[in-house]
Amino acid sequence: MNNTQRIAQPRAVEGIAEKVIELIGHLPRSARVLDAACGEGYLSEELAFAGFSDFTCVDIDVTGFKLDQSKFKFISADLSSLLPFPDSSFDIIIGSETIEHLENPSVYLRELKRILAVKGVIILTTPNVATLSARIRFLLTGMPEWFRLTNYLVDGHITVLPEGILERLIQAAGLRVDKKTYNVGYLPIISRNPKFRLRNKLLSPLFGWISMYRLMRDGE
DSSP: OGGOOOOOOSOOOHHHHHHHHHTTTOOOTTTTTETOOTTTTTTHHHHHHTOOEEEEEEEEEEGGSSSSTTTTEEEEEOOTOOOOSSSOEEEEEEESSSSGGGGGGGHHHHHHHEEEEEEEEEEEEEEEETTTTHHHHHHSSSOTTTTTTHIIIIIOOOOOOOOHHHHHHHHHHEEEEEEEEOBSSSHHHHHTOOHHHHHHHGHHHBBEEEEEEEEEETOO
């Protein structure tokens, strides 16, 4: 695919697509990919540019989906309920910036685990409510970063998931964290300097906007 052919627009902050590709880069390009809450299809399109080719895209409404459905299969589904797929249907499941929109994240995680193939991976991303700025905001206002009134009314962020709580839910769903990372940081110098990020991994939880997990079935 030619870079000039991109159609879908991102709906989340920078750095997520690059990190997702990094987290699944070791997997076969023939892997069956589910893009759960795909929006316009931005992440699927980026994965296609990275060489992946077998896509199922899911969202509650098809009207916003921009990609060619002969190449990117679209299915309308409510991710808050049981998903319309058989067990072990996908090798890669992308749940990017989705879980914070759902009323019952435990059902969502159990369903993702059910439809995940043996040795498959789930990439889960969600706002990091423990950044330094988020801690300061919460101290001053009592409201978590990313979950202010505008985030609720405009973005639909309804479920606050600090990492410790999210990781308990992941474990309870029969999944394990294979790797945890973050997208770029708040400060422009940090966010655009890979050498800084590599040397300062301990600072990532305080500056990474988005918590990013690679999950596998527990025991695998």
